[in-house]
Amino acid sequence: MPTRRAALLLLLGALPALAAIARPGLWLAVAGFDLLVLAALLADALRAPRPGSVLAERLLREPLAAFLENPVVLRLRSRLAVPVALEVADAPPATFASEQHRTRLALAAGGSAAHAYAVHPRERGRHAFGDLHLRAAGPWGLWARQWRVALAREVLVYPDLRARAGAAAPGAAAPGSAVRGGFAEGREFESLRSYVPGDDVRTVDWKATARRGAPVVRELRPERDQTLWLLLDCGRQLAARLADGRTKLDAAVDAALALARAAVDRGDRVGCLLLGAELGSVLAPARGRGQLGALAEALAGARARPEEPDWAVAFDALQARQSRRALVVVFTDLADPDQSALLLARTAALRRRHLPWVVAVADSALADAARAEPASEAEAYARLAAERILAERDLAAARLQAAGVRVLSVPARELAGRVVSGYLELKARGRL
Numbered sequence: 023m024p025t026r027r028a029a030l031l032l033l034l035g036a037l038p039a040l041a042a043i044a045r046p047g048l049w050l051a052v053a054g055f056d057l058l059v060l061a062a063l064l065a066d067a068l069r070a071p072r073p074g075s076v077l078a079e080r081l082l083r084e085p086l087a088a089f090l091e092n093p094v095v096l097r098l099r100s101r102l103a104v105p106v107a108l109e110v111a112d113a114p115p116a117t118f119a120s121e122q123h124r125t126r127l128a129l130a131a132g133g134s135a136a137h138a139y140a141v142h143p144r145e146r147g148r149h150a151f152g153d154l155h156l157r158a159a160g161p162w163g164l165w166a167r168q169w170r171v172a173l174a175r176e177v178l179v180y181p182d183l184r185a186r187a188g189a190a191a192p193g194a195a196a197p198g199s200a201v202r203g204g205f206a207e208g209r210e211f212e213s214l215r216s217y218v219p220g221d222d223v224r225t226v227d228w229k230a231t232a233r234r235g236a237p238v239v240r241e242l243r244p245e246r247d248q249t250l251w252l253l254l255d256c257g258r259q260l261a262a263r264l265a266d267g268r269t270k271l272d273a274a275v276d277a278a279l280a281l282a283r284a285a286v287d288r289g290d291r292v293g294c295l296l297l298g299a300e301l302g303s304v305l306a307p308a309r310g311r312g313q314l315g316a317l318a319e320a321l322a323g324a325r326a327r328p329e330e331p332d333w334a335v336a337f338d339a340l341q342a343r344q345s346r347r348a349l350v351v352v353f354t355d356l357a358d359p360d361q362s363a364l365l366l367a368r369t370a371a372l373r374r375r376h377l378p379w380v381v382a383v384a385d386s387a388l389a390d391a392a393r394a395e396p397a398s399e400a401e402a403y404a405r406l407a408a409e410r411i412l413a414e415r416d417l418a419a420a421r422l423q424a425a426g427v428r429v430l431s432v433p434a435r436e437l438a439g440r441v442v443s444g445y446l447e448l449k450a451r452g453r454l
Contacts, residue, residue: 028063028164066160073169075101076108076129078154085178085318089268091140096154098136100129106158110137113152115177117145143179144267146275146322150176180318181275214238246289248349248454249307250445251340252278252317254324255354256298259361260383261326264434270383271326273434274353277381280438281351281445282317286310288449293343294320297336299329304339307348330361337368341375349377349454351441356382356431357411362418370425377453380422381441382431388412389433 081095094114100106105128112123122139129135143149153170160166214230217237230238254260260271282292291309294317296302305320331354340350350372356362369378391408394401419429432440448454 023166023168024063025159025163025166027162028066062162063164066162067165067167068160070160070165070167071102071106071158072167076106076156076158076171077101078156078171078173080112080151080154080173080175082177085180085322086141086143087182088143088146088179088322089266089272090182091142093138093140094123096137096139097134098127098129098156099134100132102129103131104161105130105133109157111155111157112139113155113174114141115143115149115151117149118143146179146181146272146324148176149179150174178319178322180322181272181279214240245449245452245454247309248290248449249344249346250281250285250290250292251307251344251348251350252282252292252294253336253340253350253352254278254294254296254321255331255352256296256302256324256326257331257361258326258328259331259355259358260353261328262355262385264385265387268434269326270355270385270434271324273383273437274381275321275324277437277441278321278351278353279314279318281441283314284442284445286314292317295336295340296320296324297331297333298327299332301332301335301339304343306343333361333364333368337372341372344376347376347454349379349445349448351379351381351445353381353383356380356415356418356422359414359418362414362421366418366421366425366427369422369427373426377428377448379428379430379444379448380419381437382415382419382429383437384415384431384433386433386435 077099079097081097082092086092094112096110096112098108098110108127108129110125110127114120114123119142120139123141125137125139127135127137152174154173155168155170157166157168214227215238217226217239221239225239227238227240254271254274256271260269260274262270264270264273278294282294285292286309289309291307292313293307294303294305296304303320303323305316308316352365352369354361354365356365365380369380372378388408388411391404392412394405396402396405415431419431422429428444430440430444
């Protein structure tokens with residue numbers, strides 16, 4: 023394709039043509055000039071770099087982390103004996119935010135260069151990069167050739183495994199140690215140690231004390247090898263967008279992975295179940311670090327859909343797969359009174375065998391709207407609606423708690439830390 027320089031040269035060639043209208047004798051000179059320009063364009067086009075003259079690769083680390091900055095590096099190497107200036111345009115997925123995937127690079131003869139930029143995936147799951155597009159001009163800059171380098175590939179975007187996940191309760195103990203900070207000790211014997219003022223006298227081992235002639239206490243730790251199920255509501259209630267652009271389901275997925283990581287670190291088995299109008303993905307509980315990758319892959323495909331979850335199908339599927347007592351953590355919202363009533367009926371029945379825990383993803387913006395001082399009629403109606411939604415949510419939570427179901431309702435930004443903290447407390451108190 024012709025460049026701007028070529029267009030400018032052709033425009034300059036048009037000026038003598040205008041003059042030749044008044045002086046017909048100039049037509050021969052104009053024709054000669056035009057032929058010279060066309061010859062220059064043809065020569066420059068023939069000498070412009072061709073496909074294969076520049077090698078390229080795209081480097082990135084998989085899986086990518088959703089809603090975080092992920093670096094991408096483009097490396098290019100020239101096979102030409104002369105310098106070349108390139109226009110480079112990468113093709114990240116449309117659901118990724120990126121501002122620097124287009125650039126200009128100058129390559130020396132036989133040289134190489136790299137360009138780094140970042141992408142911010144706004145959805146989990148599988149996505150596809152397109153080919154890399156290159157454009158290089160001829161040595162005179164009159165003609166440019168554009169081609170693509172076949173770098174199209176599929177990439178996986180997982181929830182953040184690092185750390186929204188890493189928030190644990192203050193004073194939480196390391197894996198395998200006794201839990202302090204107000205929690206009761208665990209129930210599994212770990213070791214004996216000398217008595218320290220402040221120790222609970224109920225932990226004194228009197229036989230060991232008699233043998234040693236000094237007070238000795240038993241170190242206890244929370245039980246291991248227990249089972250944890252994560253149930254995620256992929257219906258319409260968690261499809262609402264939060265202030266940071268994520269959905270409530272995104273926050274629930276991050277919190278679920280935070281909880282799974284804490285459980286795996288403490289020797290427990292973790293499984294998950296995604297539910298909507300129909301039963302979604304089901305991952306059987308397992309222990310070990312490898313289970314975290316399987317959980318991340320299963321949760322990467324979680325999508326909130328405009329439908330109601332079928333609690334009956336979900337809880338029936340869980341009870342068919344889990345006979346031994348387990349902690350069942352249900353991530354949902356309690357804003358819909360009808361859905362909350364169905365959830366209440368099923369979780370109350372689940373208590374006979376398991377320990378259910380309902381985790382509701384609250385919305386800070388909704389709480390702010392319920393407290394706002396209205397300045398107009400529309401704002402007054404908005405406050406009234408927010409107050410009604412919060413009242414229905416509080417009523418649903420109170421009914422669940424009255425039925426003996428543990429309930430946690432906190433804003434998305436606090437969700438991961440509070441869920442991990444609650445799990446550690448349950449473990450330490452031997453509730454499982």
